[in-house]
Amino acid sequence: MPHPAPAHRVVTIAYEPLWPLEFGIAGEIFGWNRPELEMDWYDYQVAGPKRSVRSVGGYSIRIDAGLEALETADTIIIPGWNDKNKRPPEPLLEALRKAHARGARLVSYCTGCFVLAHSGLLNGGRATTHWRYISLLQQQFPEIEIVDDVLYVDNGGIITSAGSSAAMDASLYIVRQDHGANVANTVARSLVTPPHRDGGQSQYIEAPIQERPGKTIASVLDWAREQLDRPLTISSMASHAGMSERTFLRRFREGAGTTPLKWLRRERIFRAMNLLETTTLDTADIATQSGFASLETFRTAFRDIAGTSPNAYRRRFDAVTS
Template sequence: MDTPHRVVVVATPGVVAFDLMVPVQVFRRVTRSRYQVTIAGLEAGQVYEGHGMEVRAARGLDALDEADTVMLPGLDDVGAPAPPQLIDAVLRAHARGARLASICTGAFYLAQTGLLNHRTATTHWALAAEFSARFPKVKVDPNALYVDHGDVVTSAGATAGIDMCLHIVRHDFGERVANSVAKLLVASPHRNGAQAQVIARPMPPTRTRHLGPVCTWAIEHLDEPLTVTALAERAGLTTRSLSRRFQDEMGMSPLQWLNEQRVRKAQALLEASALSVEQVAQQCGFGGVLPCRRHFRKLVGVSPQQYRRDFVAREARS
């Protein structure tokens, strides 16, 4: 078995306890010890207090020199300058090829490294304006749940950190592993990073006006030639109302959502079955290989064939 992927979660004075524990809880639930999680501080053994909790750092910043992923949780005082030794350690880790990720206000520390300059990033929507004012070279997206550049990932507040960590697990070990962790956490298996942090306007209180039932139905019928019109009829809405509701609740159009669900199902089938890409395309409702490849590459970044090869290689190493 290969060496586990080493995740180092950085604790600093004023760390937000929830943000600190999110990556610990997510990555330690991945089976077969695929991740090794360490809490590091400015010095080994240092105790940090956050929201009534005390956390003792197992390692000092030297742990970042061995990390494959460095996580920067949120902090209470977003105006605090990042400790210079932390900036140096983060930059060394990045130069060595480690992935960097911030949760919520941890982006304020990450931005101080300069690695977010001329890139899109996100943080808690309520602090987006302050972030933008302090770091004008960073393009802030106050709506995104998380933004992934490959080497650097940022997430919004609170539970968006869970979404980002599950996204990282999905990238590292595939859809099936990420879904199993989500199930253990009783979390949504997948929320796209572009999904809105907050609903644009209040939704009516009646349950039938929300999208849950129609989305559940659609996921169970992805092999059928679903259309926006079919979804609207199922939901008892006009296509215009359905589109507006999807934009409000999901941050995307019904068609974008449908294609995303089909790609996620395709990932699971490519991981768990020996079906050909043609068969996968049919079972996911793409209607053909070409649209399957197009949408798959757009969302995942590689072709279905390459995704299967990469997944098989990862499994062989695990």
């Protein structure tokens, strides 16, 4: 009888001073065995140059292992780096280079991007960080293509994310890549957070008060998610929100960070992912139930968002026939 495959091993690096929110996000998503999923979860460990580190907030954390743990990690998470103008220790940088060379996935939260930048692994690639430090990253590392208004960037095995809350977005993206949309949605519900937030960092501005009574943008999104198999227009969404089209478009971008049509396209693909994972419906039926007028339009949108074809996605995440 074949032995089961070992669990995917996630290692989070701890250095001081440790930023507890980002460190906690990694542990919450990857380190907690989730009984509601009824499946083997990640094998999680914390590693660092020291066996005990001080955290912002006045407490200390004991560390499981030294940097040798990175030698067998499948995914390595790099929380916010404490000093953007200070080069990280060379043993840490070398451990990251070796891990990347053997195919480990590297993930930075917020200013953890500076650690990857110092390692040279981002040279010639795309990356992001917190909006406050975009200019500094550009000045220090001009060889990196900085993407300044996204929540995270997947640059082929190296994922960088923006501020602390975007660490959750990037983490759920990883869960979706590893286990499919249905599992990612379940984890997001347990965290009381959206499984995916559209738009970039510019969405975090104060939204104005509505000029007349109407539904919130969040309630419109919930309503639209229940109508994805039907034709949805800006006019119908604005009507449901109790706003003029012009006001609705402005409020939608302020609240969701993108346009209604881009949001609808992505939500329809998320529904299609779930159907591909959990049903045996053929691709044409899934396209129809996800609100696409033609199979070709569906395939194009799916590849743009999921990075693969519907059939290839099903082969990877088919929960019915596997």
